[in-house]
Amino acid sequence: xxxxxxxxxxxxxxxxxxxxxxxxxxxxxxxxxxxxxxxxxxxxxxxxxxxxxxxxxxxxxxxxxxxxxxxxxxxxxxxxxxxxxxxxxxxxxxxxxxxxxxxxxxxxxxxxxxxxxxxxxxxxxxxxxxxxxxxxxxxxxxxxxxxxxxxxxxxxxxxxxxxxxxxxxxxxxxxxxxxxxxxxxxxxxxxxxxxxxxxxxxxxxxxxxxxxxxxxxxxxxxxxxxxxxxxxxxxxxxxxxxxxxxxxxxxxxxxxxxxxxxxxxxxxxxxxxxxxxxxxxxxxxxxxxxxxxxxxxxxxxxxxxxxxxxxxxxxxxxxxxxxxxxxxxxxxxxxxxxxxxxxxxxxxxxxxxxxxxxxxxxxxxxxxxxxxxxxxxxxxxxxxxxxxxxxxxxxxxxxxxxxxxxxxxxxxxxxxxxxxxxxxxxxxxxxxxxxxxxxxxxxxxxxxxxxxxxxxxxxxxxxxxxxxxxxxxxxxxxxxxxxxxxxxxxxxxxxxxxxxxxxxxxxxxxxxxxxxxxxxxxxxxxxxxxxxxxxxxxxxxxxxxxxxxxxxxxxxxxxxxxxxxxxxxxxxxxxxxxxxxxxxxxxxxxxxxxxxxxxxxxxxxxxxxxxxxxxxxxxxxxxxxxxxxxxxxxxxxxxxxxxxxxxxxxxxxxxxxxxxxxxxxxxxxxxxxxxxxxxxxxxxxxxxxxxxxxxxxxxxxxxxxxxxxxxxxxxxxxxxxxxxxxxxxxxxxxxxxxxxxxxxxxxxxxxxxxxxxxxxxxxxxxxxxxxxxxxxxxxxxxxxxxxxxxxxxxxxxxxxxxxxxxxxxxxxxxxxxxxxxxxxxxxxxxxxxxxxxxxxxxxxxxxxxxxxxxxxxxxxxx
Numbered sequence: 128x129x130x131x132x133x134x135x136x137x138x139x140x141x142x143x144x145x146x147x148x149x150x151x152x153x154x155x156x157x158x159x160x161x162x163x164x165x166x167x168x169x170x171x172x173x174x175x176x177x178x179x180x181x182x183x184x185x186x187x188x189x190x191x192x193x194x195x196x197x198x199x200x201x202x203x204x205x206x207x208x209x210x211x212x213x214x215x216x217x218x219x220x221x222x223x224x225x226x227x228x229x230x231x232x233x234x235x236x237x238x239x240x241x242x243x244x245x246x247x248x249x250x251x252x253x254x255x256x257x258x259x260x261x262x263x264x265x266x267x268x269x270x271x272x273x274x275x276x277x278x279x280x281x282x283x284x285x286x287x288x289x290x291x292x293x294x295x296x297x298x299x300x301x302x303x304x305x306x307x308x309x310x311x312x313x314x315x316x317x318x319x320x321x322x323x324x325x326x327x328x329x330x331x332x333x334x335x336x337x338x339x340x341x342x343x344x345x346x347x348x349x350x351x352x353x354x355x356x357x358x359x360x361x362x363x364x365x366x367x368x369x370x371x372x373x374x375x376x377x378x379x380x381x382x383x384x385x386x387x388x389x390x391x392x393x394x395x396x397x398x399x400x401x402x403x404x405x406x407x408x409x410x411x412x413x414x415x416x417x418x419x420x421x422x423x424x425x426x427x428x429x430x431x432x433x434x435x436x437x438x439x440x441x442x443x444x445x446x447x448x449x450x451x452x453x454x455x456x457x458x459x460x461x462x463x464x465x466x467x468x469x470x471x472x473x474x475x476x477x478x479x480x481x482x483x484x485x486x487x488x489x490x491x492x493x494x495x496x497x498x499x500x501x502x503x504x505x506x507x508x509x510x511x512x513x514x515x516x517x518x519x520x521x522x523x524x525x526x527x528x529x530x531x532x533x534x535x536x537x538x539x540x541x542x543x544x545x546x547x548x549x550x551x552x553x554x555x556x557x558x559x560x561x562x563x564x565x566x567x568x569x570x571x572x573x574x575x576x577x578x579x580x581x582x583x584x585x586x587x588x589x590x591x592x593x594x595x596x597x598x599x600x601x602x603x604x605x606x607x608x609x610x611x612x613x614x615x616x617x618x619x620x621x622x623x624x625x626x627x628x629x630x631x632x633x634x635x636x637x638x639x640x641x642x643x644x645x646x647x648x649x650x651x652x653x654x655x656x657x658x659x660x661x662x663x664x665x666x667x668x669x670x671x672x673x674x675x676x677x678x679x680x681x682x683x684x685x686x687x688x689x690x691x692x693x694x695x696x697x698x699x700x701x702x703x704x705x706x707x708x709x710x711x712x713x714x715x716x717x718x719x720x721x722x723x724x725x726x727x728x729x730x731x732x733x734x735x736x737x738x739x740x741x742x743x744x745x746x747x748x749x750x751x752x753x754x755x756x757x758x759x760x761x762x763x764x765x766x767x768x769x770x771x772x773x774x775x776x777x778x779x780x781x782x783x784x785x786x787x788x789x790x791x792x793x794x795x796x797x798x799x800x801x802x803x804x805x806x807x808x809x810x811x812x813x814x815x816x817x818x819x820x821x822x823x824x825x826x827x828x829x830x831x832x833x834x835x836x837x838x839x840x841x842x843x844x845x846x847x848x849x850x851x852x853x854x855x856x857x858x859x860x861x862x863x864x865x866x867x868x869x870x871x872x873x874x875x876x877x878x879x880x881x882x883x884x885x886x887x888x889x890x891x892x893x894x895x896x897x898x899x900x901x902x903x904x905x906x907x908x909x910x911x912x913x914x915x916x917x918x919x920x921x922x923x924x925x926x927x928x929x930x931x932x933x934x935x936x937x938x939x940x941x942x943x944x945x946x947x948x949x950x951x952x953x954x955x956x957x958x959x960x961x962x963x964x965x966x967x968x969x970x971x972x973x974x975x976x977x978x979x980x981x982x983x984x985x986x987x988x989x
Contacts, residue, residue, distance in 0.1 A: 164295035169280040171288025178204040191248035238375030286458035302439035305329035334369035345451030367407035382428040390612025391427040422608040611636035627659035644673035650713035689718035697766030730787035811849040822846040826887035863892030871938025903955035910943035
């Protein structure tokens, strides 16, 4: 033997180690994906959840079990310790679908944890027993230690994955499936089976609101926005009544306090009054707009968050990225397949029962059992019974085997003596009817599956209505709603601006996320982010907070072009430019400079006095220049010539009015916000004195301004309109105390802004049925004169039915026991028909100006 040892080869060893790490990593990644983090599409469960449910089924006796005991039983199948099992049980229990719970299981809204496993109890819900378990249709495998058997997948007859939602992080991929509404899932499955279109959107136990515009059917790349429901209690108080998914009341309050400390919002204090329902009370600081604060809460706190779904599931033992609709379709197909298998098993059982009942009937009624008395061996006995059944074998659905004969021979004499042929026939008739029903269901498996889902709806839909409201959210501009938590200062000569120059000139309040625009004497201007101190250029003539896309802020300027010596005037707006890039008001020639400059928030055009130098050759050395004669153009326009002569001084002479006219306002009823982007209902052109009239469904009205930051809750609003003092309000309402319906017309007499006034009765059960701002509205109402009378339809011309009275008047009574339905018809049209005979006489080509008024002039109402 040789004593030589093999030489050490580092390259070879490195290759071996690399191969080992590669294999181990792939094995580990595969294990994490398949066995821990990602759910299977068949039952929508991760392995730990499946094993918990299987353990509960094994323990199930109808009574509650201590969670500690369930954890112990689950550890027979799940090799990852009690902590992970306990957490998984609590998470499943809080979803209130598969488990019935008892004790303190925590609260997903507040983030409170559950009590210790030894104090809380659990059992399978009736729903879980109905849709998850069937011994005959379950595929089994051995547990990790080979001592027990466990299901590969539970035979789930419901899209559990979509009902519960799931989130998991594996190696190299993750999954996030949103929970969906139980009722909507059943209805979607029915629609799919009927080959009808369906749409699924998330629904969360915490309620709140969700914008599913970019949901993308739950696939990778989609996005949803979730929001808290915030109600305005009064002008000084807000209440958060529902919180968004993935947050808790404590984390939400922390984010609000943090935003307040950072100066993003202004509040006095926050109170958490959450008990049965979420109630977070926010007290606003003085002179703080509740509408702007609500938007700021959405912009700077957890009251709004964005979630990116990523539906990744295990299909055929591999991870797949699919859509929510695909998951539902596959789950529905699986439900149909499982129901078919159950029916086939049941059909086989019924056939076997019928076969045995027939054999028993033949065996007893034909006294075949008597023929075995003379047999000497057991083989002869079996053969004798077989010969006795021979004439009837052709009627059976399968061949009669020895096992069937042995079963007949086990019948006791006592049972034979008490055999009732009539009862046996009745039993066989029931079995045949049941078999016929099973055969019919198998032949119409789609119909049977639809019936199964409808039965689930009937049994389990109560209390599972949608909790999260589907809404479209407007994009909140942070710079618009941010509280002014800083002050802008300017060092004009030095060329610095910022909130840290407290010894220099104060300009205005601003927020720490604002952009600032600064104009200099040489005509250059720049937009930059607010900072503690930033250099923008010397000789600053104007600086202010910059609002992007603000076309109503107009800059008026007169500048001298150094190259030609000519002075130009221009009016321009700046809606959006590249930040920190320098632009020029002038034509860009060196040593050009601005002689006069103003910034006007609403496009005002003033008049200035222009004084030329004394030695100029102009005949007129002083004249007025009216900016209203200039057309507003973009920032790069040259402008109009003011004079070619040197200017000594330009002085303000008189203020002018806005040349922009009113503001066109639209109301988007979907999101409940005003806009200038032509979205929704056009309200009109608004001047500074105009206001908006809001009529609420609860019988209140309110005046508001037309600021774009105003919020109007769509569910509460009946009418949003530009206020016209000459237009009366017509309404149909029910007086709760007298139980009488009334129609009233009134003109609004109050002038207070942002205060609600009730214009119907304040008694219990009083309600507003319809309202109109038309001059001559028409209501079509369906009424009943008493309980037993048929429904009658009548059209009411409101202006003829009741006169205009005070806003507190109750109105004119409608003689009806009940109003079933109210429909607004097109208003009556007023037409003025004027017939005029103009009698003229021509005398020396002169016309007589005396026109005779026509006596037949008529006012016709249709």
